[in-house]
Amino acid sequence: MTEIRAIVSDFGGVLTSPLIGSFARISEDWDLPLEALGRAMQTVTERSGAHPLFELECGRITEAAFLEGLADALRDELGRDVPMHEFPDRFWAQLETNHELLEVLVALRDADYRMALLTNNVREWEPRWRSMIPVDEIFEVVVDSAFVGMRKPDPRIYELTIEQIGVPAEQCLFIDDMDVNITAARELGMAAVHFRETPQAIAEIHALLGRPAAA
Structure with missing residues (x-):
């Protein structure tokens, strides 16, 4: 593996x-x-x-x-x-921060995993979503569709993210709630977790990383 x-x-x-x-x-x-x-x-x-x-x-x-x-x-x-x-x-x-999953990502950052955020978003909404999480404290790379002119599931936006993070696709784990985006990531060779609910996603992340569930 x-x-x-x-x-x-x-x-x-x-x-x-x-x-x-x-x-x-x-x-x-x-x-x-x-x-x-x-x-x-x-x-x-x-x-x-x-x-x-x-x-x-x-x-x-x-x-x-x-x-x-x-x-x-x-x-x-x-x-x-x-x-x-x-x-x-x-x-x-109506949106609330998913603090439980965010804590998992913080722990992974502290464990020296490279961290990237890849979002289909709206240029005018950047202040809104950045106010919900400590983006720059967790993610060294942020790729926002509205600023790069392409969106998931376009393979080019994944390739841009992979290039910026400096890790081969096969060594990247992608997390998303849209099936079409998951499919595109897997076609590029990335491991992927299709987020449906928080406990399921966390369990699958830990399993793919070979980390204890309580990590």
Whole structure:
């Protein structure tokens, strides 16, 4: 078994509470079916020729443009206005730091594993997510899709992260909550843990590293 020397972690949904919880709360508060949001996203895609979330997370459109496009599509879909300008504050208000997993990553950093953060994110949201965890104390490499112009599962963003961390893919352990992102990492030769819940992820991390469960 190849020795793991580096940990590459996602942020949202791994180092935070599940993202779907935030979406569900907003959906309930606004009486906004998630299916309607999905259809509105598709409408914007058809109008612009590009998926708006992908464009946002690659830094090619602004948060304001993204929200405005969705608001227009939702107005057409629902026949009423949805206050999408409130979405970022409401979304982030629901997220909590996953302190239990964060403690595991701190312990791995202290055990001399190389540490990288690889996140699909939004340029304007950087102050929000950085305020939730001590990013620079834990991670020596941070790769944010919005600043590098590509997003998971594009192999190039994994390759960039691997290059910056200076460890071969086969010696990297990747942690993410999205199956498609896990698949891409494994295709590049990385070991991977598909985060579903914290105890499961911690147990799998320890198993892959050959470390005691209480480490």
